[in-house]
Amino acid sequence: MVFCINNKVNEKIKSNLEPGTEQGILKRILFEWRNISILLFLYTLQGVPNGLAGSIPLLLQARGTNYSDQAIFSLVSWPFNLKLLWAPLVDAIYWKRMGRRKSWLVPVQYLIGVTLLFLSFHVDSLIDSLEIWVLTALMFFLNLLIATQDIVVDGWALNLLKRENVGLATTCNAVGLQIGRFIGYGLFINLASPDFSNKYLRTVPKSDVGVVTLSGFMFAWSIIYFVCTTLTFFCKKEKDADPEIENAEVDEDKRNITITSYLRLWRIIKLPAVQNCLIFCLTGNVVGLSSFIHDLKQVEAGLSKEVLAQLSVPLAPLGLLITVLMTKWTSGVRPMSLFRNTYGLTLLSTVIFAAMVPVTGFLNNHGTFPWWYFPSLLGIDIFATICFTCTGVAQVAFITKISDPAYGATYATLFNTGINVGAIGSVAVSLWLVDPLTVKSGSSDGLCSTVFDGYYVETIACVLIGVSWFYFWGNNAITELQAKPESAWKLGTVRDECQPV
Structure with a gap:
């Protein structure tokens, strides 16, 4: 098993790496x-x-x-x-x-x-x-x-x-x-x-x-x-463990360790750099607000759930390949530049997603579609997967880079929670708003017809909000966050951080 193999390979590689040089x-x-x-x-x-x-x-x-x-x-x-x-x-x-x-x-x-x-x-x-x-x-x-x-x-x-x-x-x-x-x-x-x-x-x-x-x-x-x-x-x-951390933990034993842990979390949240990054994590995923219900609308338009599941199969290895290929950027000093470069394409994929729903309804012939429809749909899914993977991986890479190793679980969880709340909150909001935003009209026979689906209202709103967010704040925020020194993300020395508030 990989856990039990000796260190000879590591030592051999380490001996060939010159200190201070940039490793490939x-x-x-x-x-x-x-x-x-x-x-x-x-x-x-x-x-x-x-x-x-x-x-x-x-x-x-x-x-x-x-x-x-x-x-x-x-x-x-x-x-x-x-x-x-x-x-x-x-x-x-x-x-x-x-x-x-x-x-x-x-x-x-x-x-x-x-x-x-x-x-x-x-x-x-x-x-x-x-x-x-x-x-x-x-x-x-x-x-x-x-x-x-x-x-x-x-x-x-x-x-x-x-x-x-x-x-x-x-x-x-x-x-x-x-x-x-x-x-x-x-x-x-x-x-x-x-x-x-x-x-x-x-x-x-x-x-x-x-x-x-x-x-x-x-x-x-x-x-x-x-x-x-x-x-x-x-x-x-x-x-x-680092000796400085271990010595500080001796001091922590003199106080209630649980209280100390949550006071530390509060100190982390109070850091200006952390607050700006949290705002970015919470708001950076608004572009995906309407895309979460895309599959539901496709099924409503006549595409079977089984076909959707089969179309998702090739997307898994594609996501792996994209992640590996993006390592060159995500492991560098400015991983959020990848987010900046692909955000516009992510907005475009949201628009294409929405446009495919009426196309599906128009082409649907009792559950059958033209031969070119499924390759086209797969191509759109591939494009969207590339876009969303790049923006998502860039955020996680930046979070990993700025997190203080001394309290890595707290840092990483804080930022990932911001991303999760933004994403999962988007799912709830998008599902809840579809019906209120849908415009319907009655007919003389008592039946209602949809004039404009709330899904398209959400898509238009998401694109406008996303463009405004990136132009007026998001782009500058990326530059400022990546320019901050490593000290801006840390509490200071571990022993000082453990002193009474």
């Missing part, structure tokens, strides 16, 4: 290949349950659930908005002998394995009987653990990699999560589909089930979690 991307990856592999695998583990949580609504829909129940189940994503509440505890409370990050990572991942194991015995019956509240509570708890694991791994990444290579953590995050989500969503949906299984995987067709079930899939991944967590516990040793 390939050399930097080779130099940190073991730590990069660990981060990549941990983020992949995190992505699988996320993908499963995204696939369950499709299973519920197939069993006739209504949109009210789907809205209830959407609550399972909220732990990622709330994780800032306990992130300071993850930084502050740990067993020194085990390590700051492993003290949380190991028990949390074992709990994730136990939760998946428990769900494997009950999830199918809960879905069949539409026990929405129970299912939501269990998946909420699972995502609570996943969000905690995300805090730990984000913080560990800042210490696991050398400071000059910390930008590579962004690539590990994006690639690992995409692999995991593809396994939990795209791969699972196809393997669980009777049609796909009968057509491509079976010699003797069965009409009712695919080659895997949700319960069996969860059981398999619970075992994988147990095995991988055990290997992490025994085979990966954390680096010793």
